[in-house]
Amino acid sequence: MPIQILPPAGAPRVLAAAQLSNSLGDGAYYVTSALYFTRVVGLSPTQIGLALTVAWAIGSVTGVPLGALADRRGPRGTAVLLALATGASVASFLFIRSFVAFLLAACLYAVAQCGLAAARQALLAGLVTPADRTGVLAHLQSTLNAGLAIGAAVGGIALNYDTHEAYLAVFALDAASFLLCALVLLRLPAVPRSAARGKGEPRLAVLRDRPYAVVTALNAVLLLRMPLLSLAIPLWVVDRTGAPSWLVSALFVLNTLAVMAFQVRMARDVDGPRTATRAVRRSGLVMLASCAVFALSAAGLPAWTTVAVLVAGAVLQVIAEMQQSAGSWQISFDLAPTHQVGQYQGFFGTGVPVARTLGPLLLTSLLVVWGVPGWLLLGGIFLAASLAMGPAVRWAERAGSVTQAGQRIESPRPLASEG
Known part of the structure; x- marks a missing residue:
């Protein structure tokens, strides 16, 4: 294909x-x-x-x-x-x-x-x-x-x-x-x-939507993969393994090219809340495997074996990244009322700066300081967040009605006006 x-x-x-x-x-x-x-x-x-x-x-x-x-x-x-x-x-x-x-x-x-x-x-x-x-x-x-x-x-x-x-x-x-x-x-x-707010409807309704807040928080945890790639893995490669330093750049290029080439294919089967939560759940399992493989790279293996292990960990990481991205995109739109997509997407998007702000301190403490146990704990965190996403999405669906197309309708609030 x-x-x-x-x-x-x-x-x-x-x-x-x-x-x-x-x-x-x-x-x-x-x-x-x-x-x-x-x-x-x-x-x-x-x-x-x-x-x-x-x-x-x-x-x-x-x-x-x-x-x-x-x-x-x-x-x-x-x-x-x-x-x-x-x-x-x-x-x-x-x-x-x-x-x-x-x-x-x-x-x-x-x-x-x-x-x-x-x-x-x-x-x-x-x-x-x-x-x-x-x-x-x-x-x-x-x-x-x-x-x-x-x-x-x-x-x-x-x-x-x-x-x-x-x-x-x-x-x-x-x-x-x-x-x-x-x-x-x-x-x-x-x-x-969008049409004017309905009677009694808050200006920033998303701030009162607790199920969506939980979904956003879980997604922020899963987005810790971003500083993992840009900060934690480079520090790990240089400080804890015998791999050559140029591998840091090679792993970044591998990630970039893989997403460019395969993200569309990975997202092809994600078309609703059920398939989206399955994709997120699979991403957590793959991230756990990736973390375990990265932990193995500190086992004192020969240099080229260590390189192969790190590349395998990076491949698993980018597969998980593409699955999580596809699932989270679908979920973020499916749970947003059609007349409030902007504010809901703005709220969901806070996961990115939160992960980039808090992630460096958390990941360096877990991986650079703790080492192998930190990798295994991090993998467990990714897995727990991905498994919790399904129940959180179902909670959000119960809080509003969802059409077959996946769009949440908050009756009797008006939808978008034509003016």
Whole structure:
């Protein structure tokens, strides 16, 4: 079966073009940002870490109101404005030279990024039928990885030159990529804004939806796989195994290429709450196996055997990642009321900054400090969260009625208006 990266023509392909445009800039940004902030801006690593932690903490709590704004004012216009705001925040990095200015710019960047993610999901929900959303998201994830890989190569060129001008060029590219993203989003048809709130309906209803909060929390636990790949595994390879250090980069490339090539295929059978929870449950089992294999890499095996073990662990990890992604996408849309997709997606998306904020400390404590027992405990945590997802989803379904298409309807609340 051939690898299919491009989504179907129409709105899905335009969404993919927007995804590709800003992921190219982001890929270059990710590999150069640390050196830019230290060498060009003149900040210490402690200042950078503090500012980014504060910024993403603020961003995580603004995704819900910005998602609600997308529901009320229309997701396309909101997404365009937030893409422009993200580009402006990146452009501001070109001129700041103090910690306070950096903190403010980082907060704007995090808020705009979290809001943009929620608005994009609401836009997708308005343009793509429920049965096709997970498949389209799989295509977008493949596109994202392709863009990040190309962008990272561009960033590598800047790192090779290692000059002030090279770093400035990368940040200018990232800012321009969000401007291009906004222009591409304007090619999409407008999505009708949601109707006014029903009588007695809270402005941010998701904050009172306890079942959805539990589902979101479980997903945040499963998203600890993100700092696992970017931080914990590199530290483990270098500090606890006899594998060569270049393997860190190879494992990252393996993950990126695998998602780009196989995410669409992995998501093909996920089309409703039942198949989604099964995918998440399987991901927990595979993550447990992956953690056990990574733990084995510290057994003092010959170097090339250790390399093979680490590659096997990485393969299992990326399989679990693709299964968890497909399942969580489906669940997040299935449980969201049709007229409040933006705020529900904004809330569900808080799992990403939460995992990125709390994950590094938790994972380094478990793996770098505890070693093998930490890996086994982490695998157990992944498994427990994945097994709990099914009962949590069923609880959320009982709290509202779910149609055969998987869309939750909160009668007698009105759905989207045509105005």
